[in-house]
Amino acid sequence: MTTIARRQRFSFPDLPDWFEAFPTRFAMPTMSDLSTVRIEDYIENGRYAIRAELPGIDPADIDVVIDDGILTVKAERTEREVDKNRSEIRYGSMSRSVALPADANEDDIQADYTNGMLTISVGLREEKAEAKHIEIKHTT
Template sequence: MATLARKQRFPFPDLPEWFEAFPSRFAMPAMADLYTVRIEAYMENDRYVVRAELPGVGVEDLDVTVEEGMLSIKAERTEREVDKTHSEIRYGSFTRSVALPAGAKEDDVQAEYADGMLTVSVGLGEEKREARHVEIKHTA
């Protein structure tokens, strides 16, 4: 079986591949990616459930609100005062809002926080009726 020989033009054969990967190696993530709260949402029985990943946040630094069809999660991770040689942990305030489904009962909200996961569930009732068309009378 014949093997094709590849002629090297560069004294360092891995250098072209390194430059091809250059943007991905040194690209800065978008600011939204740095300070977003990652969530998953699903229906379970008669409840809408939102789970938020918030490691390293104390329960006293969490705030959950429901208003006008929106569920909002606010959190703050405080930086420890130590001399660091390296840190990839993001500190500061984080906020995430999610539109609640039709029929969500804003007065039936439960929240639990354990092992860095916040679980918020909202009771679901009957969906609101569809919009009703109103006849418009033309006047001259």
């Protein structure tokens, strides 16, 4: 019996994978995508920093809150009252919450809004808690 080797049907090996991912590549954003603030976080100069992308939002419409180790950024973009032929701009409320590092100093916080980017910087405590050894009780 002779076996026939199958040749690849596509000259581009990634093409079938691309088509399988096609629906997600061009899917319409969901409401949760539209109401989430996009962020990046990093440590710089001994401080925990978060940058939030908030273009075109009035700083008076931005609220930053820290509660129980959670930093929350809330913002709202209000729609202009003009006749529009088309609008692709997102309007409404958006928010994002991030857990602060365990050594964050909630009394040392700075925020700056420049060119549509909100940068929040939180100081980090230098003293680290020492490891604690816990005695294990054993009953027989």
